Amino acid sequence: MTINIQYVKMLTSETMTDYVTKKLNKLEGKFDFIINANVFFKSENDPRGDSHICEIELSIPGPKTFASSKERNFELAAKNSISDLTKQLEKRKATYKNH
Numbered sequence: 465m466t467i468n469i470q471y472v473k474m475l476t477s478e479t480m481t482d483y484v485t486k487k488l489n490k491l492e493g494k495f496d497f498i499i500n501a502n503v504f505f506k507s508e509n510d511p512r513g514d515s516h517i518c519e520i521e522l523s524i525p526g527p528k529t530f531a532s533s534k535e536r537n538f539e540l541a542a543k544n545s546i547s548d549l550t551k552q553l554e555k556r557k558a559t560y561k562n563h
Contacts, residue, residue: 465492469503480505480538487546488520495553497560499523505538518542520549529553 467488469481484503492498500523508515518541519532531548535541 465489465498465501467501467503470505472504472506474505474507477505477538480542483539484518484542484546487542491546491550491553494550495524495557497524497557498553499525503542510534516541518545520545522549522553524553524556526556529556 465488467485469484471477488501488503502521502523504517504519506517506519508517513536514534516536516538517532517534518538520530520542522529529549529552531545531552533541533544533548535544
């Protein structure tokens with residue numbers, strides 16, 4: 465699986481890159497049909513403080529899988545996005561038939 469991480473209008477972070485790469489590699493170990501992952505980190509001005517966005521798009525056989533989360537920090541946003549993707553992948557894996 466190839467992982468593309470982009471930081472939109474902000475500085476890159478090696479810590480977040482390592483964190484997300486580690487989590488996505490663990491996800492790939494569980495679901496071996498993942499082909500590609502595109503991760504986008506964005507920051508926006510929000511008076512409530514929920515201004516950190518993590519969007520993850522997975523390329524798998526069939527339609528792409530997407531999850532997005534907006535939280536108070538990037539680690540929590542990434543964690544929630546990966547959790548949502550895990551639920552979607554478990555549903556998708558249940559529909560696959562073994563031949």
